[in-house]
Amino acid sequence: MRGDLLPAGAPRPRIAVFAGPTATILNTPDLVTSNKARARHGLPLRPGRSDVLRPQRLAAPATLYVEAFSAHPLEEDAAGLYAPPDGWLDEDGAFHTVRPSEGAKPVYVVELDPADGLYPLPYMGRQADGSAWEETSVAPYAAPAEARQTFYPDARRLYEEIERFGLADHGTPVELGSVADFAFFRAAPSGGYTAGAESERLGRDFFVYYPYHLQSEPGLAHLALATNQVQAVLDTGEFTGVQWLEGSPTVDETLYWFGLLIDTGVPLVGHAAQRRHQSLSADGDRNVVDGVKFITSGVALDERGESRVGACVIVDELVYSARDVTKVDARPGGYEVTGGHGGVVADLGGYGPPQLTYLPARRHTQRSEVRLTVLPETVVGVTGSLDAGVTPAEVRIKDADGLVPSAMPHVSITKYSRYAATGTGTDSPPVAEEEVEILARIDANLAGFPLSGFVCEGMSPFGMADPTKNAALSVAVFAGLPVVRTGRGTTGGMAYRTDPVFVSGNNLTATKARMLLMAALLRFGALPPAADPFAPTPDERAATEKAVAQYQALFDTH
Template sequence: MPPASLTPRRTRIAAAFAASLITITAGTAAAADSKPRIAVFSGPTSTIQNNKPLITSNKARAQYGLPLLTDAWGKTQTDWPRYQRLAAPVTVYVEQFSAHPLEADVAELYAPPDGYVNTAGKFSKTRGGADDKPVYAVTLKPEDGLYALPYMGRQANGKAWDDTFAFPGAPFAQSRQTFVPDGSRIFAEIERDGGGIEARADYDFYRAVPSGGYTKGLPAAKRSDTGEGDIAPEKLGRDFFSYGPYSASQIRPMLAREANIVQRVLASGKYAGAIWLEGSPTVEDSAYWLSLLIDTQLPISANSAHRNRGLVSADGDGNILDSIDYINSKVWADEQGRNRLGTVMVQDEIIYSAREVEKGDAHPGAYVATGGYGGIFGSMTAGAYLTNIPTRKHTWKSELRISQLPANQSGWLKTKAGKVEAVTVTIKNAAGELLPQAIPKVAMLKGDNWYDDSGVPDPSAEKGIVATIDMLLGEYPLAGIVGEGLAPYSSMSASQDKALELAVLQGLPVVKTARGDASGLVKVNPRNLFIEGNNLTTTKARLLLTAALMKFGPLPRVLDVAHPTAEELVAIREKLGLYQEVFQTH
């Protein structure tokens, strides 16, 4: 027998799963009571929760006299059965030895069939002729769950469904959704596919910032997620967020909803950990946000997929199974059972740090670890295995977790008369939850060292930066800017730097990051007026600044941006020190 490290992964997983089944089956009642329960959160624009469109089967087309599906050469296509529920019990006859081409080769090892079906399709307990087929008789019941069956649905006008919508370019109201509203259906299909998902844990499903929604609402009795009451009619772009022909990206205030729901659920004491499901381009940001904001000692694992469910070799289901195994493994736990890794992303059999993980390309295996110093905690190829542990602050150690944020914060806001005044921003409600309107606005700017027209800096020529400053001060009491410059010093053009200094003097903190996947840490420069972004990518720096603004508030403003006093600069640098410490440690 080959060593474990050389054994194919599926074989190792099957062996481990078989062992778990023995334990569960033969265990005591106490062991059954200790079965872990995992909270599963649905995030936005999520391929891992998306399906190939339901296409009317040839069974339905033949039954209703519609043109059959054929390939380019005119051959009738084989139906793709889709998981559906039976409405009533039905007895079916399954041909013996049809599950594998070589079953009949060892027919002597099998028990006799339940009976035989003749050429007319009639069942008998005894064989009546040489052409009778041996069969198993099985009664399928609605309570069995999902079964793969021909899809019989048609459009209201009687035509076949060939895509999600009734006709090309149809409005959203005349289209079907492909994203599921919560993770329960995905887990049920994984179980029916032989994933063994129910033997690993119990699950509750939460629609945090979902990809699919109930446009007509849903009665409480029909909910498949964990929640109370009826679901009111939901609107695309407000309550759920998808991509494709009817795309609606998630909105900034949803960062509060995301954090509040995860915080509340994990504080309930019911769960062994959490799984967050989101679209592949943005899951890296949500994972880092949760690592900064959620005050929990439990593990949080994020997953995405690069291929829709239903495509050959869809990768999402395997990632979900790996997250469950990661949570159950407890490799994340320190000696006191506390999560020592923060939020991770378990993807393509790799355990990534939420802080460093980034989508490198749009295919499975394309996630990378940024920053040049770690970013990969371990592997899932032979069971959960860690190779390093982070020193960064996260979750229950984060200085920016929800419990550590103030109830109120000061901010700057420009009046209609053009005067900037101090205002109070309510960060949390009486229950300690983040308020959507409190989430700061952070703009991102790209540096260009070839942009200046001469060697003399001209901040007034940076109309885009000036407009950004005016917009932030005029609409958002808590706001900041992230400027991406050259690696490793995050340098931008002289005019851009001067314009960004004017932003700082007006109370807006500015973070400087290095472009690309820089491996060098941006050196802290106490002589400038910027926050150096360490080795964070620009998008991750924006999230960290967003959280830090709620903690520390804006910078002090100077009376005259053209002539700041020494005392004013000292006050600014003292406040910048608080921000810089967070960027060095989180």
């Protein structure tokens, strides 16, 4: 997708497009055998008057006769405004350049060529046994080897189809390649190449949610590798911005992480879709176009040419700060601002240019204090067990390639709800050992994850939990595992600091607090462990409070 210089003579914008995991925006409906193919091969026909047309490529040139005035039901009313047709077809289907009779059909002659690109055509594919495809797999719940893929491996085909079949508001082509150049990358993508010597494997190299029985999810190591890849691409200095495509439930988490870790001055925008590409009212295509519009407009840049809004999610013609948005429903318009303050960075402007509506006050990208370039190469973690004792251990978190995947922090979310198994009061003080899940996770972290912590999604918005859970989480804190308190759900207010050994999550949701705590662990390492996490001394408590204050400063500003 290339073109000439912009009218002002400035170099054309160049955008890096990353295909991320489980991305509905890169997903397409199942390829189902058309009735054209079924009739040709004597198979039972599907109900319905029309075949669905799917984008495909011609193998050879073809000449078609298109009925004049068939593009709109009122087109013929304006026939006097039109040039004569290219010819007429008589009752036998023969073409004439001079009208042969009153009943002859006026037509346009269209020469189609494979070089034109994709055309919507009936899908003629069948299964190996000659039967029709009725879904993406040979049968329900088929193994991966017997299932086709519905996700695109990268965004190249998506952008081609948007340009080829999308219509701008006034009937002109959608502007993508005419306004920018694109480079396509795959970072824990949704589709994979499974044939050949270097074939990729589902659940290791690519991650799908459909067919649903084959759902797979990327892990912390994949997040580290994706972070390194995005930073390496931007370090080339070749790109005006980044578009990241991911599944709608999680795109905001990844973009917030990138906004914390990626050291760049260019806009980072994420897109998702609630409906699959090519489906009725697919929303993802418009989100992509809006992202290109936002990046190329330069509205996000300050006087130095650097982004002043940080990482954003662009959906439904709105630009949200990635820190402050979450998905609440699986429908277009199903995103909401969390935290109760700000969140909508810009409006895409409809027919006009994008307009900024709010500037985030939080630190991000090139101003972030946890960006990749300022993280230390090593930090101190913790290892051991609650029974045998906890000791510090050095952890290498960064090397020449960026983040070390195996060193990624493990942060768990625990949720408060009233009516715990045992109540608490003056006659029944809290006993940390009753929270067996939390204590088991502490020991598992100490055994396998020297950098780890907890987020407690507590009362809204204050973040406190019940006394028993608080007691167990205090054990985690004095074992070296920081704990962040946040409000419950899509919190609309602040989790204030009520205990200096816990980190207040401010107005972050639990999932966003998890991302920031992971980044904070990479910057500061673990908390200083107490000799007995169940009974810290006053000096140990003071040391912990001092270390927690560093974390708190990050949560107050990021």
